[in-house]
Amino acid sequence: MxxxxxxxxxxxxxxxxxxxxxxxxxxxxxxxxxxxxxxxxxxxxxxxxxxxxxxxxxxxxxxxxxxxxxxIRIQPIINATGIVVHTNLGRSPLPKAIWQEVGDIVCNYSNLELNLLNGKRGNRMGLLNQVLQAYFGGESSIIVNNNAAALHLILKTFAEGKEVIVSRGEQIQIGGGFRIPDILADSGAILRDVGTTNITTIDDYLNAINDNTAIVLIVHQSNYYIEGFSQHVDIKQLAANLPEHVMLVIDQGSGNHLAAIPSELSVNNYLKIEPDLICFSGDKILGGPQSGIILGKKDKINKLSKHPMMRVLRPGKETYALLEKILIHRLNRDGKADNSVELLINQPLSWHLARAKQLADIAPEKLVLKATKFMVGGGSTPRAQFDTWAISINSNLHTSTLIERLRNNNPPIIGVIQNDQVLLYPVTLSDEELSIVKDYLTILTTEIDF
Incomplete structure (x- = not known):
């Protein structure tokens, strides 16, 4: 043609x-x-x-x-969902000041595996082991690339070909199809489930122990909970009754070390029970880079560090540098790396209302104040919800159309649909993001039919 x-x-x-x-x-x-x-x-x-x-x-x-x-390119977005640790949105944001501080370390050569005292090969943990001990407690520590990897390494090291006892109510599935029974099978461990979905007793655990039992595993229930007729074991009492050949391993999951978050035992509280090992995410409540943190008894940590899988699962220099720097600032309480979850939970309701009013005042008849709740998220504790104020966009547009329009902004604004209303939560917006959303809503309220 x-x-x-x-x-x-x-x-x-x-x-x-x-x-x-x-x-x-x-x-x-x-x-x-x-x-x-x-x-x-x-x-x-x-x-x-x-x-x-x-x-x-x-x-x-x-x-x-x-x-x-x-x-589909990875890019910044504005989280207006009211979920502080949002897995789909990169979990916890890293403090910009900390990112800038570690820039010289990660963008240049560093002593990642060099002992500057003697010039010989060094340990990647460096000072981080002492920093984690000062912040959380525990005898020793090791870092892998996420909490799933942490649990896999523990099971592979100590329970391959042996039995691991898990309560039936803790055989969970979290996002991405990750299932506790599957990771046990992949590690070579043998699952021995005990109890029922709603009740597991100490006797259920103790009666299941045999010569081939390696671990009693306590699993964080992530983003679900059981209400009503239910019962959980006293883990301290369980630990005291375990025979010497059986390890107590706790998958705490979220990294919560805050007494402010109810209905969830913190890392620090678990460590008081003196489990053999405890693992959790570094990028959830802790607010650090993606990582799996394992704390516990020194001999067990040493064995993990020498397992061949450790080289497969270890993180890069950025993770070590960021974690070390964030926790040093936290220990110094200088405000440069304050925990966002802790800050938001402790803000007075008047602060939440004032931020929401900044948006509502743009067009009060179109942007309606709504008393609601925000969540910590990140598979931490689904029952913990906190009072806040959101903005409901009063529009004749279908909610799916409106939410798509927000998402198509540059940067994308991610809101939520609740009860056939599109809501924006200022609680999860930084001051800079709040200003961007204000400018966007100023234009939006003049363009669309309300």
């Missing part, structure tokens, strides 16, 4: 400003590939339909595909 020659060359299309703008976002290589693919598909379409060349239509196809690719 002669008209196919009217389609501009690839290089000419790539020089168009609206396409070239995507180079810095996606790379010129990926943009060029998308343009080539769209041009090829459009050529085939023209051959099949015998239609005339429409350059505007072709350009629209290319830009739609580029926009789609841009949406």
């Amino acid at each position: 002669r008209q196919l020659s009217q389609i501009p060359p690839i290089e000419k299309l790539l020089n168009l400003p609206e396409i070239e703008a995507y180079f810095t976002l996606l790379s010129r290589t990926i943009v060029a590939e998308i343009v080539k693919t769209q041009v090829k598909e459009y050529r085939n379409e023209l051959v099949q339909t015998n239609q005339s060349v429409d350059i505007t239509l072709l350009l629209d196809k290319i830009l739609v595909k580029l926009a789609y690719q841009n949406k």
